[in-house]
Structures are given as structure tokens and as C-alpha cells.
Amino acid sequence: MEEVDKILIHSLRLSGTDIPEEVQSIREFTTELIIESVVRCLRVISPSVGAGLSHILPPGMSARFRIGMSLAQACQDLGYQGEVGYQTFLYSSEPEIRRLLLFLVEKLPRDASEDADQPVGKxxxxxxxxxxxxxxxxxxxxxxxxxxxxxxxxxxxxxxxKRFQAQPLVLHRESDPFLGKVPQERKEFFVKFLPPVSAQLPQPTSLVPSLFELNMAELSAAQDWENEWKSQGLGSRMTPEEYRQWKHQRLQRRLLDQLRQGASRSGPAHSGTTSRDLIQLLGTFGMGREHAGALAKGSRFTHSQHLAYKQEEEPPMQVQVLPISRSSEQELREHQAAELEALETELGHLVGQITEIEGQMSTLGLTLTQVEGEVRQHQLGVIERQQTLRVKGQTVELLPDAENNMAKLQVVVESSAQRVIQLAAQWEKHRVPLIQEFRDLKALHDSKELESSRRLSEIRELHERIRSAADEAKRKDDVYKQLLVEMESLPKDVSRSAYTQRILEIVSNIRKQKEEITKILSDTKELQKEINGLTGKLDRTFAVTDELIFKDAKRDEAVRKAYKYLAALHENCSQLIQTIEDTGTILREIRDLEEQIESETSKKTLSNYERILGDYQAVKQENAILLSRSQET
Incomplete structure (x- = not known):
């Protein structure tokens, strides 16, 4: 216990307890020192709890009882399972205080200095x-x-x-997630013309928000890509680059489909402009050449509308080339105004006609679609009737010479049947190896499918193991950094070798004690075996001797006396053995009582009793004083 007490006292000193140098064990702790140690430990473990407790023992007995109850409640709140109360601190015993202080020291943070209540790490x-x-x-x-x-x-x-306002940033990149390797021209732009990050922003205050936003976007994209690759990419059996290109192409196709649908829904009035805009937009995707022809053709109505607008625009061009008359300027303006009004009237009339023609064309288009459907159905009916008519005509032609024709048909049918049988036999010859090859290929495909599925599951398990290993490595790295900080925060005046030497001495003493205990147990077992052997030998010897002497005791008086002496000797020996056993039992009881006396002595029962009597007298005096004061008031 001395080594345990030394380590415990050292930990209490590191927690801020002022323990004198002459105190070397828990047995030497006074009540004031116990109260101070417990309060200091509580302040380090839980500052909110220990801040309201005083580490100085008050002189009044009622205040002492209150602080004892407060400390007991605080220890129970921390999870102490032992029995604790005000008597544990005011009338302490060595085992209880040692157990309580060990519990509190174990609850202390790793670095038990004055600043130990603060966490460690960057x-x-x-x-x-x-x-x-x-x-x-x-x-x-x-x-x-x-x-x-x-x-x-x-x-x-x-x-x-400042406002948290993020701005887009351009960073130097070596590769693109969709296009792969960055072109050389873009690299030259990054190296020669791309300004620094701080120079890309209009205001310096938006630098940190922009970097945060960019970093969060990259982390989110990387996490989404990892989840998608593990959930869908691995199942596609493509490389990551191929999968990215496939996604890029699929996105382009979907955009093109949406653009075509939008162009088709925009109506014929905007078809020409939409087609030209769509061609330019498709050119930005690198696919305008494929669809420019189809989109630039337009519909029949688009061409007619385009020609109509051309015809409308031609008269003004002819008006512009007419010779200017020699009339006055006012007459010229009136003439131009009248001509403009006439042209506007004509334009409105043409627009109305175009609208009417568009309605008629839509109606005629629907009618034409219905008529085309009906014509297509009639054509199919006509084709079926022609085939039926052809069969019936051939049948009518064969009727005049029915018997010969029936015989010829029979021969043709038999030859056809024979040919079908021959073809079936030939097909069977070709079918069997083909079916076998198909089965082999199918089995091979199934085996490859199973192998690919197995490897896919192994890849996923490997990914999970890599992730868990990375998490474990990160956790161990954090623990290593924390332990490193704790080691640096430990006091430098304490030698680690001294602690190691002390621990080794304790371990060697424990080993020696264990060897001695093992030796004593083995000796006890040997003695017990020897005692059992001698007891059995004695019983057998007595039985044989008793039988031999008893046979001769009937005839000889001296032998009869010897038999009596033998019985008395056996009885005395049994009483002696019983006495020895009782003596051993009494010695063991004496040792147990001595240990109990030592434990009761260590509890300081008598001194605690005297202290309780003194405290009782002090409480009575305080009560009398308070009573007298209350009567005076």
C-alpha cells in the first residue's frame, strides 16, 4: 500500500492539493487535508460542481456537517458506488478514504496539472x-x-x-473530372494569365467565404462521386474515366432532346429564329454540324411564310428606288405618310389572311391525317383481297383437270414433306452442336458473371476496409497527437525511469509473494498428503494389531492386558490428534481476530468516538449560544 499511497499523493499534488512533504501515506491525512484533496479533485473533474465548494474546513460543526453532505452528494453524482456520507470525511477511516481518493484520481483528466480541466490538442x-x-x-x-x-x-x-458573401474562383487544375486531361492551352492560361485567388475578387472581405464555399463544393462533389461510384459505377463494369465520359455524353443527349422538344413546341411563328438559335447552341456542344442540316430545313409552312414576308418587304425596296419628284417637301411627306398608311393597311390585311390560312391549314392537316389513315386501311384491305383472289383464281384454273392436279399436288406435298424431313434432319445436325456451344457459352457467361459479382463484392468490401482503416488511422493519429501534448504538458522534474523502476520493483515483489504463496500451498498439500497417508497407515496397523492380539487375549492373561493397553494407547493418540487440530483451529481464529483488531484499529474507532463526543458537546454549546441569542432578541 505504501507505493499506492505515494502514487496517489503525487496525483493529488498535481491536482493542486497542498500536501506537506512529511506526509507519505493516507494514514497520515487529517480531516482538513482530506476535505482539501476531495474539493481540489472535484474542481478539476467538474468545475461547475467544485466552484461552489470551499476547500477550507469551517470552524462551526453545523457548517462542517453541511460541507460533508455536499461532498458526499457530489461524489455520488460522479458515480461513486461505495458508501459515502459526512462521516466519511469528518470521521474517516483509511480504507474508505483510500478507495474514495482512488476513484476521484481515476476521474481526473489525463494531465493532472492545475490546467488539467482544459482539453488538449490543436x-x-x-x-x-x-x-x-x-x-x-x-x-x-x-x-x-x-x-x-x-x-x-x-x-x-x-x-x-462583414457579410458572408462568396464569389466564384478559378483554380489551377491538372485534370478535369469529365474531360480528363486539361488541354495545353488551358494550362498556359493557368500559368501565364490566371491571376492569384486574392486578385480574382472585387473585395478582399469575400476571400475567406469564397474559399470556404469552394472547399465545401469540392468536398460535396467528391463525396457524391464516391457514393455514386460505389453504388452505380462499380456495377457498370467501366473504369472511372469511361463512366465520367458516359455520364457527360448522356447529359449532352438529354440536353439536345430537351432543346429539340422546346423547338418543336415553340410554334411555327418562331421556327426560323429558334432553328438558327438552336443551331448556334448545338455548335457550342460540338454537335451542331450533325443537326444543323435537319434543323435549318424548316417546314413547308416556314418556307411559305418566309416567301410571304419577302414579298411584303419587296414593295418598300421598290419604293426606295423610285425617282424623287420635284414637288415641295411638304407634299413629299404627305405622299410618304399616305403610302405608309396604305402599306400598313395592306400588311394588316395580309396578316389576317395568313392567320385565316393557318387555321385552314391546321384543319386541312387534321383532315389529311384522317384521310391518309383511311386510305392506308383501304390499301391493306385491297392487298388482302388481291391475295385471296389470286389463290381462288389459281384454284379455279385447277378445277377442270382436278384428278391430275390432285395427284400432282399430292406429289408436290409428299416431296415438300420429304424435303421438310431432310431439312429437319440437316437442321438437327447443325442444331445439336449449336445448342451445345450455346450452353457452353452460357455456362461460361454465368461463371464470368459470378466471378465478376464476387470480385465486385470483394472490391466493395475492400473499399469498406480501406475506409475503416483510414478512420482507424485518423483516430490513432489524433490519439497520438493528444498523448504527445499530454506528454509535453507533464512536469519535467519527474523522471520516467523512477516510475518505471518503482513499477518494476512492485511487480517483482508481487512475483516473489506469488512464488512464496505457491510454495506454501505446495508444502501444505504435501503435508496434507503425508498426514492422510500416516492416518491411513495407523488405522490399518491398529486394525491388524487389534485382530492379532484379540485372538490371543482369550487364552493368555498378559495378552489380555496388552490388548487393554493398546486400546488405551489408540484412544489417547486420537485425543492427541484432535487436540492438535483444535489448537490449529484456535490459532487460525486468533489470527483472524488479530486482523480484525488491526482493521478496527486502522478505522480509528476509539478516536472517532472521542471526536464525535467532542463534536456533540460543541454542537450543544452552539445550540445553547443560539438559544440564548434568540431569547435576548
């Missing part, structure tokens, strides 16, 4: 600095704006607040 250090800054700012009282100093203006003003 992120924890940052949190600590932020918490300290916030605590410092909260401690400063609020001051009106007109009374603030420059420092308070920085702390309590709004001059440092």
Missing part, C-alpha cells in the same frame, strides 16, 4: 482560446456608443462585422 487549444476571448468580452460591461474607447469600439461595435 482544435481543443483553439476552442480554449475562443472560450477565453468570449469570456473576456462577456466580462466587460456594456458601454453606450458615445462613451466607448477605441478598444471598446472594436469589441462592442459593428465595424468589424
Amino acid at each position: 482544435s481543443a487549444t483553439l476552442h480554449k482560446a475562443i472560450a477565453a476571448a468570449v469570456k473576456e468580452q462577456l466580462a466587460i460591461p456594456w458601454v453606450p456608443p458615445s462613451c466607448r474607447t477605441p478598444r471598446l469600439q472594436l469589441l462592442q461595435g459593428s465595424c468589424l462585422l
Whole structure:
């Protein structure tokens, strides 16, 4: 226990407890020192709980009882399973205090220094600095704006607040996720002309939000790609580059389909303009050449409308080339106004005619579609009737010479049947190896499918193992950094070799004690075996001797006396053995009682009883004083 007490005292000193140097064991702890040790440990473990407790024992007995109850409740809240109360601290016993202090020391953080209640690590250090800054700012009282100093203006003003506004950034990249390797021209642009990130933004305050936004977008895209590749990409049995190109092409096709549908729904009035815009847009995708011809052709109505607009535009061109008369300028303007009004009237009339013609064309288009359907149905009916008529005509031609024709038909049918049989036999010859080959290929395909599925599952399991290994490595790296910080925060004056030497000495002592205990147990077993053997030998010897002497005791008086002496000797020996066993039992009981006496002595029952009597007298005196004060008031 001495080594345990030394380690325990050292941990309590690191937690901030002022333990004198002459104190070397828990047995030497006083009540004041116990209260201080427990309160210091509670402050390190839970600052919110320990902040309301005083580590100085008050002089009044009622206050002592209250602080003892508070400490007992705090220890129970931390999870202490042993029996604890105010008597544990005020009238302590060595085993109970050692058990309680060991529990509290185990609850301490890893670095048991004065700053041990604070976490460790880089992120924890940052949190600590932020918490300290916030605590410092909260401690400063609020001051009106007109009374603030420059420092308070920085702390309590709004001059440092900026809007979180992100801007798009362009970064130097070696490869594109969809197009693969970046072209050389783009690389030259990145190297020669791309400005730095800080120069790409109109305002310097948007640099950090832009970087955060870009990083979050890249992380989100990488995570989405990983999930999609593991869920769908592996099942496609393509490489990642092929899968990205396939997705890119599929997106282009869907865009083209949407554009075509939009162009078809836009109506004939905008067909020409939409076609030209669509051709230009398709050109941006690198596919305009394939569809430019089809989209540039237009419909029949588009051409007629285009010609109509051309005819409308031709008269103004002819008007522009007419010779100018020598009349006055006013007459010329009136003439142009009248001509413009006439042209507008004619244009409105033409637009109305075009609208009417469009309605008629739509009606005629529907009628034409119905008529074409009916014509197609009539044509199919005509074809069926012609085939029926041809068969019936051939049958009528064969009727005059029916018997000969029947015989010829019979021969043709038999030859056809024979030929069908021959073809079936030939097909059977070709079918059997083909079926066998098909079955072999199918079995091979199934085996390859199973093999690919197995490898796919192995790849997924490998991905999961890689992810778990990466998480484990990251966790161990964090633990390593935390332990490194803890090691650096440990006091440098304590030698690690001294602790190691002390632990090795404790282990060697335990090993020696174990060897001695094993040796004592083996000796006890040997003695017990020897005692059992001697007892059995004695019983057998007595039985044989008793039988031999008993046979001669009937005839000889001296032998009869010897038999009596033998019985008395056996009885005395049995009583002696029983006495020895009773003596051993009494010695064991004496040792147990001595141990109980030592344990009761270590509990300081007598001194605690005396202290309880003294505290009782002190409480009576305090009650009498309070009673007298209450009567005086």
C-alpha cells in the first residue's frame, strides 16, 4: 500500500492539493487535508460542481456537517458506488478514504496539472482560446456608443462585422473530372494569365467565404462521386474515366432532346429564329454540324411564310428606288405618310389572311391525317383481297383437270414433306452442336458473371476496409497527437525511469509473494498428503494389531492386558490428534481476530468516538449560544 499511497499523493499534488512533504501515506491525512484533496479533485473533474465548494474546513460543526453532505452528494453524482456520507470525511477511516481518493484520481483528466480541466490538442487549444476571448468580452460591461474607447469600439461595435458573401474562383487544375486531361492551352492560361485567388475578387472581405464555399463544393462533389461510384459505377463494369465520359455524353443527349422538344413546341411563328438559335447552341456542344442540316430545313409552312414576308418587304425596296419628284417637301411627306398608311393597311390585311390560312391549314392537316389513315386501311384491305383472289383464281384454273392436279399436288406435298424431313434432319445436325456451344457459352457467361459479382463484392468490401482503416488511422493519429501534448504538458522534474523502476520493483515483489504463496500451498498439500497417508497407515496397523492380539487375549492373561493397553494407547493418540487440530483451529481464529483488531484499529474507532463526543458537546454549546441569542432578541 505504501507505493499506492505515494502514487496517489503525487496525483493529488498535481491536482493542486497542498500536501506537506512529511506526509507519505493516507494514514497520515487529517480531516482538513482530506476535505482539501476531495474539493481540489472535484474542481478539476467538474468545475461547475467544485466552484461552489470551499476547500477550507469551517470552524462551526453545523457548517462542517453541511460541507460533508455536499461532498458526499457530489461524489455520488460522479458515480461513486461505495458508501459515502459526512462521516466519511469528518470521521474517516483509511480504507474508505483510500478507495474514495482512488476513484476521484481515476476521474481526473489525463494531465493532472492545475490546467488539467482544459482539453488538449490543436482544435481543443483553439476552442480554449475562443472560450477565453468570449469570456473576456462577456466580462466587460456594456458601454453606450458615445462613451466607448477605441478598444471598446472594436469589441462592442459593428465595424468589424462583414457579410458572408462568396464569389466564384478559378483554380489551377491538372485534370478535369469529365474531360480528363486539361488541354495545353488551358494550362498556359493557368500559368501565364490566371491571376492569384486574392486578385480574382472585387473585395478582399469575400476571400475567406469564397474559399470556404469552394472547399465545401469540392468536398460535396467528391463525396457524391464516391457514393455514386460505389453504388452505380462499380456495377457498370467501366473504369472511372469511361463512366465520367458516359455520364457527360448522356447529359449532352438529354440536353439536345430537351432543346429539340422546346423547338418543336415553340410554334411555327418562331421556327426560323429558334432553328438558327438552336443551331448556334448545338455548335457550342460540338454537335451542331450533325443537326444543323435537319434543323435549318424548316417546314413547308416556314418556307411559305418566309416567301410571304419577302414579298411584303419587296414593295418598300421598290419604293426606295423610285425617282424623287420635284414637288415641295411638304407634299413629299404627305405622299410618304399616305403610302405608309396604305402599306400598313395592306400588311394588316395580309396578316389576317395568313392567320385565316393557318387555321385552314391546321384543319386541312387534321383532315389529311384522317384521310391518309383511311386510305392506308383501304390499301391493306385491297392487298388482302388481291391475295385471296389470286389463290381462288389459281384454284379455279385447277378445277377442270382436278384428278391430275390432285395427284400432282399430292406429289408436290409428299416431296415438300420429304424435303421438310431432310431439312429437319440437316437442321438437327447443325442444331445439336449449336445448342451445345450455346450452353457452353452460357455456362461460361454465368461463371464470368459470378466471378465478376464476387470480385465486385470483394472490391466493395475492400473499399469498406480501406475506409475503416483510414478512420482507424485518423483516430490513432489524433490519439497520438493528444498523448504527445499530454506528454509535453507533464512536469519535467519527474523522471520516467523512477516510475518505471518503482513499477518494476512492485511487480517483482508481487512475483516473489506469488512464488512464496505457491510454495506454501505446495508444502501444505504435501503435508496434507503425508498426514492422510500416516492416518491411513495407523488405522490399518491398529486394525491388524487389534485382530492379532484379540485372538490371543482369550487364552493368555498378559495378552489380555496388552490388548487393554493398546486400546488405551489408540484412544489417547486420537485425543492427541484432535487436540492438535483444535489448537490449529484456535490459532487460525486468533489470527483472524488479530486482523480484525488491526482493521478496527486502522478505522480509528476509539478516536472517532472521542471526536464525535467532542463534536456533540460543541454542537450543544452552539445550540445553547443560539438559544440564548434568540431569547435576548
